[in-house]
Amino acid sequence: MFQSLGKYILLLRLSFRKPEKFSVYWSEVMREMVSVGIGSLGIIAIISVFIGAVATIQTAFQLVSDFIPKTIVGGITRDSTILEFSPTISALVLAGRVGSSMASQIGTMRVTEQIDALEIMGVNAPGYLISPKIIAGVSMIPLLVIVSVILGLTGGYIACAASNDVSTADYITGLTDGFNPLIVTVCAVKSIFFGFIITSICSYQGFYTDGGSLEVGQSATRGVVWSCIMILFVDLIISRLLL
Amino acid sequence: MIEIKDIYKTFGDNEVLKGITATFKPGKNNLIIGGSGSGKTTLLKCIVGLHDPTKGDVIFDGENFTDMDFEQRVPIRTKIGMLFQNSALFDSMTVEENIMFPLNLFTNQTKAEKLDRANFCLERVNLTGKNKLFPSELSGGMKKRVGIARAISMQPKYLFVDEPNSGLDPKTSILIDELINELTEEYEITTVIVTHDMNSVMGIGDHIIFLHQGKKWWEGSNKEIAHTDNQELNDFVFASKFMQAAKAKL
Numbered sequence: 062m063f064q065s066l067g068k069y070i071l072l073l074r075l076s077f078r079k080p081e082k083f084s085v086y087w088s089e090v091m092r093e094m095v096s097v098g099i100g101s102l103g104i105i106a107i108i109s110v111f112i113g114a115v116a117t118i119q120t121a122f123q124l125v126s127d128f129i130p131k132t133i134v135g136g137i138t139r140d141s142t143i144l145e146f147s148p149t150i151s152a153l154v155l156a157g158r159v160g161s162s163m164a165s166q167i168g169t170m171r172v173t174e175q176i177d178a179l180e181i182m183g184v185n186a187p188g189y190l191i192s193p194k195i196i197a198g199v200s201m202i203p204l205l206v207i208v209s210v211i212l213g214l215t216g217g218y219i220a221c222a223a224s225n226d227v228s229t230a231d232y233i234t235g236l237t238d239g240f241n242p243l244i245v246t247v248c249a250v251k252s253i254f255f256g257f258i259i260t261s262i263c264s265y266q267g268f269y270t271d272g273g274s275l276e277v278g279q280s281a282t283r284g285v286v287w288s289c290i291m292i293l294f295v296d297l298i299i300s301r302l303l304l
Numbered sequence: 305m306i307e308i309k310d311i312y313k314t315f316g317d318n319e320v321l322k323g324i325t326a327t328f329k330p331g332k333n334n335l336i337i338g339g340s341g342s343g344k345t346t347l348l349k350c351i352v353g354l355h356d357p358t359k360g361d362v363i364f365d366g367e368n369f370t371d372m373d374f375e376q377r378v379p380i381r382t383k384i385g386m387l388f389q390n391s392a393l394f395d396s397m398t399v400e401e402n403i404m405f406p407l408n409l410f411t412n413q414t415k416a417e418k419l420d421r422a423n424f425c426l427e428r429v430n431l432t433g434k435n436k437l438f439p440s441e442l443s444g445g446m447k448k449r450v451g452i453a454r455a456i457s458m459q460p461k462y463l464f465v466d467e468p469n470s471g472l473d474p475k476t477s478i479l480i481d482e483l484i485n486e487l488t489e490e491y492e493i494t495t496v497i498v499t500h501d502m503n504s505v506m507g508i509g510d511h512i513i514f515l516h517q518g519k520k521w522w523e524g525s526n527k528e529i530a531h532t533d534n535q536e537l538n539d540f541v542f543a544s545k546f547m548q549a550a551k552a553k554l
Contacts, residue, residue, distance in 0.1 A: 081378075081409045174392040181352050181464075182406050183381030185374070 069265050075187040076195065076264075086193060093197035097159050097260075101205055104158055105151055109209040112146050113138065113216025121226035134227045135235020138217045143244045144304075147209040149296050152255035155202060156288040160263035163194055164284035167267030168277035176268070191264040198260030199253055206252040247303045251296060258291045305329055306351065306462060306494055311360035313346050320346045321357070322518040330461075331492045333485060333508045337500055338515035339540055344498045345466060347515065351496065352386060352464055353377060364462065382410050385455030385493075387484075389467040391447040393439040399426070399450050400435035403457045410458065425453035429483060445476035449483070456487060463493045469501040477501060481508050500540075502547055505529065514540065 080086040120137045167190055170176050179186040214236060221232040263284035270280040306328040313321040320343045328334040336344045349355040351362050353369060362369045364380050372380075393402050403422040407413055413421070426432055429449040439447060448468060455463060465484060469477035485508045488495040497504065505512060509526035514537050522537045529541060542548050 085408050169395075173390055173395075174388045175394055177354055178386065178388060178392040178394075180354060181381060181384055181386045182409070183378040184409060 068269065069261070072187055072191070072265055072268060073261060075185065076191040078185050078188050080188055080192075081184060086189065089189065089193035090196050093193045094201050096162075097155075097194075097197045098201035098204060101155055101158055101201075102208065104154060105205050105209050106212055108150065108154055109147065109212035110216035110219070112150060113142055113213030114220035115216075116141055116146060116213070117217035117220040117232070118224065118226065121224075131227050131231040132235035132238060134221075135217070135232040136238055137235075138232075139214060139236045139240070140244060142213040142217070143210050143248045144300075145296075147213050148206050148248050148251040148255060149292065151206050151209045152202065152252070152259065152292045153289055155205070155255075156259045156263075156285050156292065159198070160259045160288050161281040161285050163260060164263040164267035164270075164281040165277050167191075167264055168270035168280040169274075171268065171270045172273055172277060187268065191261070191268065194264055195257060195260045198256035200256070202256030202259070203249055203252040206248060210248065243303070247299065250303065251299050254295050254299065255292050258295060259288045262288045262291060305365060306496070307361075307363040308347075308351060309361045309363065311347065311350055311362070312358045313343070313350055313355060314358045320518050321350065323360070324513075324515070324518075324520050326513055326520065326523070328494050328496050329511065330494045331489060332495070332510040333488055334494070334496045335505060335509045335512045336496065336498045336515060337505060337512060337540070338521075339500070342515040343518045344500075344515055348464060348466055348496065348498045352384060353381070382406070382458055383461040384464065385458065385460035385462070386464040387448065387451045387455050387466065387468060389470055391439070391451040393447060393450055393454070395439055397438075398435065399431070399437050399439075399442070399453075402439070402450060403454045405454070406458050421457060422453075425457050426450075428456065428487075429453045444471050445473075445480070448472065448476075448480050452480075452483060452487070456491075459491070460493060463488065463495040465495065465497040465499075467499060467501075468497060469499065469504060474503065477503060478507070484508065502541060502544070505541065506550075516540075 117134060117138045121134045124133060170190070176186045176190070179189060218229060218232055221227045221229045263281075266280045266284035266287070270276050308324060308326050311321050311324045312319070324347060336347060338344050346355060350357045357370060360370070367380065369377065369380060394405065397405065400419070400422050403425050404418045407418045407421060411418070422435065423432070426434060429452050431446060431449050431453065434442075434446070439450070442450065463484070468480050468484060472480065481504050484495060484497065487493060499505065506526050509529070512524055512526065512529060513520055514522040516536045522532060522534045524532065529537070532538065
């Protein structure tokens with residue numbers, strides 16, 4: 062456990078060594094940003110709309126009382142979407158989509174000696190392979206979470222419009238009432254940390270793959286599992302510290 | 305010239321290399337041969353720096369490679385070309401991008417100059433016009449040739465080749481051997497080849513080192529190998545009936 066942590070920290074240190082040529086690394090960063098950002102937009106859009114809609118319907122179902130204003134549904138949906146559903150569930154989905162792809166890509170490069178080829182050329186392999194992925198994750202995952210928040214709240218609106226539980230006017234009023242900007246800060250901090258966790262842990266698992274195709278699959282699985290555990294752990298820590 | 309001095313390599317309790325000393329001269333095909341598990345690939349990885357030897361030194365033209373850190377090794381590494389057993393081409397790049405990759409990182413050439421160099425290297429390995437293909441679209445022999453083209457793109461002083469003939473048909477194997485031989489002689493490259501292909505041994509083995517149980521068991525040339533009385537080497541080289549028949553004719 063401590064040996065793995067040490068290897069992980071050393072790998073991160075190697076990843077952020079001075080690049081051999083900035084322009085080559087920059088084009089890798091752009092490529093990874095497209096892969097992480099544009100490539101994940103579809104799945105994030107779909108899950109966000111559904112989660113927002115379900116959150117609204119379930120909140121409305123639980124708050125059936127004449128003493129509770131209907132506008133509260135919008136407020137609860139807003140807070141739970143921004144604070145938890147969008148950053149955390151998006152991160153868990155992205156760990157599966159982006160993380161497993163990164164771990165298996167780097168793992169395959171390891172077992173097919175492509176990483177050895179980089180090292181023999183004099184390229185800092187962790188820097189060339191891992192740092193662009195981490196930069197892409199830390200920058201694109203927060204943007205995906207912003208998209209997820211907007212679509213989640215839109216999903217709630219659609220749910221209100223489609224059912225008669227809460228009127229759309231009440232929902233909109235609820236969204237704007239008692240808004241605390243701190244929740245946006247918490248959401249942003251969480252998504253940056255989650256981006257780092259997914260990309261660094263999955264890259265680490267891929268980089269130290271040893272064996273063949275079976276081990277590449279195992280590395281990808283380990284990467285996703287550890288990412289999910291760390292996402293939930295860091296989610297708890299950040300919530301405790303910032304709220 | 306590459307000198308290796310008293311190289312030991314241990315993995316846990318398993319001592320794979322036990323004090324190997326040798327000199328590899330420029331313009332020669334230096335072959336490392338031996339049975340499976342004899343330590344050939346481990347020795348090659350120790351020489352190129354993929355493994356650090358437990359003990360001993362690797363010296364490139366008087367510079368002790370073993371004592372250097374990553375940054376210090378870079379100038380020597382840019383003079384090294386390597387062809388891997390499975391070619392190790394970058395899957396996400398085209399043939400042309402694979403060849404231009406080291407040029408992009410370590411030279412300040414213009415794009416046109418890099419393209420010219422890539423085209424020259426492809427022409428040299430008889431793959432003119434295959435620039436835009438991806439590795440998945442190439443046959444095993446073509447991958448090896450692209451691997452050679454990438455290895456020579458930086459005009460290396462040292463060329464390392466790991467099992468160049470594995471998975472290839474006999475005709476393609478001979479073509480690859482001839483290509484490596486031509487490049488070695490033409491550019492005065494110090495070439496080190498790990499192989500257990502007897503056609504390569506007899507065809508291009510200017511200088512051969514036979515490893516057995518992690519030790520240098522025999523050293524000589526392809527002309528000497530048929531007349532040696534070294535029992536282990538004879539058992540290895542003349543294991544097949546074809547080679548026994550060939551030896552009888554000598």
